[in-house]
Amino acid sequence: MTLSMRTFVAVAVGILSAATSANAITNGVGKLPVMGYNAWNAFACNVNDTLIIQTAKYMKEYGLLDVGYNHVNLDDCWAMKNRSSTGEVMSDSIRFPSMKKLTDQLHALGFYAGIYSDSGWFTCAGYPGSFMHEEQDAMTFQSWGFDFLKYDNCAIPFDDIIREGMVGKYQRMADALAAVAKKTGTTLIFSLCEWGWSHVWLWGAQFSHSWRIDGDIAPQWNSISSIINSVSFITQATNYYGRNDLDMLEIGNGNLTYDEAKTHFTVWALVKAPLLIGTNLATISQEMLSILKNQEIIAVNQDPIYGTSISPFRWGINPDWTYDATHPAQYWSGPSEKGTVFMLINTLNEPANLSFNLTESPWIRAGIQYSVRDLWTHTNNGTAVRSFTAMNVPAHGVVALLLNEDGNEPAGLVPPCAGEALSQCTAQDGTKYS
CATH class of the missing domain: 3.20.20.70 (Aldolase class I)
Structure with a gap:
């Protein structure tokens, strides 16, 4: 320069x-x-x-x-x-x-x-x-x-x-x-x-x-x-x-x-x-x-395509929108040039598993499976279908992931709708899944 x-x-x-x-x-x-x-x-x-x-x-x-x-x-x-x-x-x-x-x-x-x-x-x-x-x-x-x-x-x-x-x-x-x-x-x-x-x-x-x-x-x-x-x-x-x-x-x-x-x-x-x-x-x-x-x-x-911050999609330990300086929001996501970014924070004083449904993030499409890239281990970690769990996250530790579409999810999954959509999961003839 x-x-x-x-x-x-x-x-x-x-x-x-x-x-x-x-x-x-x-x-x-x-x-x-x-x-x-x-x-x-x-x-x-x-x-x-x-x-x-x-x-x-x-x-x-x-x-x-x-x-x-x-x-x-x-x-x-x-x-x-x-x-x-x-x-x-x-x-x-x-x-x-x-x-x-x-x-x-x-x-x-x-x-x-x-x-x-x-x-x-x-x-x-x-x-x-x-x-x-x-x-x-x-x-x-x-x-x-x-x-x-x-x-x-x-x-x-x-x-x-x-x-x-x-x-x-x-x-x-x-x-x-x-x-x-x-x-x-x-x-x-x-x-x-x-x-x-x-x-x-x-x-x-x-x-x-x-x-x-x-x-x-x-x-x-x-x-x-x-x-x-x-x-x-x-x-x-x-x-x-x-x-x-x-x-x-x-x-x-x-x-x-x-x-x-x-x-x-x-x-x-x-x-x-x-x-x-x-x-x-x-x-x-x-x-x-x-x-x-x-x-x-x-x-x-330094993303040249998306200037916006990632944002919480679930607070985790606390109800959403809870102000807590000791246990802040744990589940975050946002768009980036190279895929959807996820950040998971363990705010506890001991190791914990952190799980989320993919469609909790507004940047994820239903019915799609996603490849998973770990931004700290710098490894490709397979495919996530509907949900993801980070195992044994250290106390006060973090997981940073990059998810990208990797084709349709496997056919015949039950239930036919994932996550929050389940309560309104409806067939074309009007029959609701139960």
């Missing part, structure tokens, strides 16, 4: 003019979930340009760039604590002496470069926010060569100052990015970090590549399951150019087991969330790297 020719207009920059918006949609920028790295979860404020470049080199060395992780994003703490005398935000003179040099190096390595700011007076770590400096900061970020902006939600101005609702608070930067795009022909992908408000999806799609749906993630199962629960109710918000952001990937951090990490990655990928690694790559294990590099799972996340 050639990143020096940054003459694109990202879709997620605001409610743009008709001409600008049309350009954004047709050039494909921001169409698919961003994949890459964010430094916050591993390093917080302990970052500098050397660490960022070394992380990018690890991503190349470990093959992460090759499978699609092509963004390297700064988070908080990169700036000086005060603006210049003319109001410009300035990078830390010791840790980030030249942002343009940093982005040039990242581009030369094959990556896009991301930066962070805040919609309030200050960032969450107390550095200058962009409120009342939106266009000035957008122009600065563009001149430094950045391609992506994460925009946070701390230090909110008093009501008699901002005089905006939550939408207007973020619209200010969306409009600024659009203005800079008009002036320069370049802009940044815009990602909202409006944590803790799951209703953000109702309006986030108006002007953002992605929007955070929950609080900050932690590297432990109860955090993962809680976020899965939150997203299960709003999967309909996701399509090309806009998606639910479940926060960063904690693969290799904290005390997540291998099976929990697989579930974490599978959910994030199949609901079409951004895939931003938040791990110290200097210490990550090969086992955890193998999770991040599962190309069959990544292919669903």
